[in-house]
Amino acid sequence: MNASLPEHDDAATAREEDPRYRGVEVERVGLKHYRATNAAGDTVDFGQGEGLLTPVELLLAAVAGCSAVDVDVVSSRRAEPEELRVRSSGMKITDESGGSRLDDVELSFSVRFPEGAAGEKARAMVPRLVELSRTKDCTVSRTVEHPTNVSMRVED
Numbered sequence: 076m077n078a079s080l081p082e083h084d085d086a087a088t089a090r091e092e093d094p095r096y097r098g099v100e101v102e103r104v105g106l107k108h109y110r111a112t113n114a115a116g117d118t119v120d121f122g123q124g125e126g127l128l129t130p131v132e133l134l135l136a137a138v139a140g141c142s143a144v145d146v147d148v149v150s151s152r153r154a155e156p157e158e159l160r161v162r163s164s165g166m167k168i169t170d171e172s173g174g175s176r177l178d179d180v181e182l183s184f185s186v187r188f189p190e191g192a193a194g195e196k197a198r199a200m201v202p203r204l205v206e207l208s209r210t211k212d213c214t215v216s217r218t219v220e221h222p223t224n225v226s227m228r229v230e231d
Contacts, residue, residue: 107122107123108122135163138163138215138219139161139163139182141216142184142208142209143184145207146186147159150188150197153193153194154194156187157188159186160186162182163181163182164183165178165179165180165181166178184201
């Protein structure tokens with residue numbers, strides 16, 4: 076069996092050349108241990124076991140991380156936060172078809188800025204930035220919130 080990646084068909088190549096395309100590759104590196112690699116070669120390990128986040132925890136981290144970046148990038152133009160933490164949680168349920176998924180995903184932001192006019196301006200921006208992240212800017216939470224087509228195929 077050839078260990079290299081299969082040749083891409085024309086549709087896959089066209090998809091990857093689209094400027095909207097985003098992708099990662101996941102490979103098994105050990106028992107219940109996986110590694111995701113992006114196009115730049117950056118990696119994150121995950122799975123089940125000590126020191127590894129599960130895929131569900133990665134999803135929660137992605138939702139929190141996306142919104143944290145949205146809030147941080149804009150508010151830190153006014154003042155560097157002394158603290159910026161986002162807690163992300165959800166309830167794992169079994170839906171009517173018997174499939175498991177998360178529901179009631181909730182983010183809780185804790186953001187603190189230094190005293191002074193710049194810190195006050197940055198602090199005042201946070202509620203609006205959180206709302207913009209929820210309704211417009213955070214690709215991850217909006218993908219989770221809205222119906223999204225997910226297809227799977229087995230390559231030869």
